[in-house]
Amino acid sequence: MARLVDLSALHRALVRLPGYESVPRQALAALPExxxxxxxxxxxxxxxxxxxxRQSQFAFSARDNLAYQKACxxxxxPSGHTPALLGVLEPSDxxxxxxxxxxxxxxVVLSLPGDMAxxxxxxxxxxxxxxxxEADRPPLQEHREAVSGTLAIIERQTLGLAQAALDKEAADQIAEELVWARGFAAESAQRPQPLALVLSDTHPGNYLRKPSGRVVCVDLEKAVYGAPAIDLAxxxxxTSTTWDLDAAASLSRTEIEAFYAAYLDLLPPAMRDALMPWLLPLRRLTWLRSVTWCVHYRVESARARLRDKHQAVSTEDWSSEDVDAALTAHVEGRVADYLNPATIAAIRAEWLGPARLSF
Incomplete structure (x- = not known):
């Protein structure tokens, strides 16, 4: 069933904030999931x-999760491309x-490919x-070792690979990419790459276009200090541009390359030069992180249906109990597409085939 937000409880917490004391209860309205x-x-x-x-995607406690999101x-x-933080309602009963x-x-939601720039x-x-x-970066995580750190996430997400009921061809392709990723991590361990504030969750559904034309990212809770190339990928x-139903499109090779070119043109020359060698390999690694998340989601959501969610020991919870049925169906449809062997092969052609991307 869909979650019913306790608007009355939120209202009681909200009116304790300076400037919001006179907001009436009926002013609060839950937006579509x-x-x-x-x-x-x-x-x-x-x-x-x-x-x-609803949960912490880093499996933090409720208080640590909120502190992290506040910091994000x-x-x-200061970028001018994110919403301002106006206040915090601390966790309570x-x-x-x-x-x-x-x-x-x-x-408004984005329209692709036009809003990629x-x-x-x-x-x-x-x-x-x-x-x-460096001392001022916490509570945000620092992913200085972006390759090994991403690979560690991938390895954890593949623990349930045998239980995910994948098509053999899909499983074989993911296994081949895992072999590449492990080799790339070993080979690149001593090579420095640019470190920046990055968003980590940058799929097009996480943005809105203001009337001025400026694109604003509204979903920031996964920000870290890490590799810009992962955000671009x-x-x-x-697996990102088709995730959100309202902003869905599959980009052509030309459109992908135009997006990267638009971004690179806005960087200081030294940062651009340092980033160039990382663009394609980290695109490949980021896709592997996304597709193995699908494996993880499929396994964990199946397990969640078999247990009482209120006995969960973590704030990470992929149960569908509190999620709208249509949204659950959409997510499961996307996961099925991303784990389809034909979809996997088409994406891998970006770095393996004769028409691989050129940056």
Missing amino acids: KGLAHDHVQIAGTKALLRVP FERCQ EVPMGALLVEHIGG GIAACLAAIHTLPLPL HASLH
């Missing part, structure tokens, strides 16, 4: 939106995961923000 990790509640008569976590919004805000009060962006401008603005001193892979 679009993702697995949050509910969104609009506050009529204000320019504010409540982001209410604060660090990205009534609002167990807490909530963030953020600027409500009055924009806007995504490029958004990412370039975030990636070129000055890096804080995740914004433009088939």
Whole structure:
């Protein structure tokens, strides 16, 4: 069944914030579900939106999860391409995961491929923000070893590979990519690459286009200090551009290359030169992270259906109990497509075939 957001509990917490004491209960309205990790509640008569976590995708405690998400919004805000953070509703008995009060962006969903240049401008603005001193980077994680760190995620996500009921051809192709990834990680271990504030979850459904034409990323809870090339890949892979139903499109090779060119044109020359050798291999690694997440999701969602979700020991929970049935069906349809051997082969042609991408 779909989650029913406790609007009354949210309202009682909201009116404790300075400036929101007089907001009436009827001003709060839950927005349609679009993702697995949050509910969104609009506050009529204000320019504010409540982001209410359903789970921590890093398996943090509720309080640590909210602190991390708060830091994500604060660090990205100077780019001018993300919503402003307006307040925090701390976790409580009534609002167990807490909530963030953020600027409500009055924009529209993206249209691809036309808005890919806007995504490029958004990412370039975030990636070129000055890096804080190392001591000032927490609570955001630092993924200085982006290749080995991503491979570690991939390895964890493949633990259930035998239980995922994959087509043999799909499983064989994923196995081949795992062999490549392990070799690439060993070969590149001592090679430095640019470090920047990155969003990690950059699929086109996570953006809105404002009336001014500026593209704004509204989903920031996975920001880390890491590899910009991963953000570029995740914004433009088939597993990302077809994820969100409202902003779905499969990009051609020419459109992908144009997106990368638009981004690179906005970088300082030294950063651009340092990034170039990493673009294609990290695209390949990012796809492997995405497709093995599908493996992980398929296995964990099946397990979740067999247990009482209220006995879960972690804030990571892929049960469909609190997710709209249509959204669950959409996610499972996307996972089925991404694990289809023909889809996998078509994506791998970006780096293996005669028409592989050129940056």
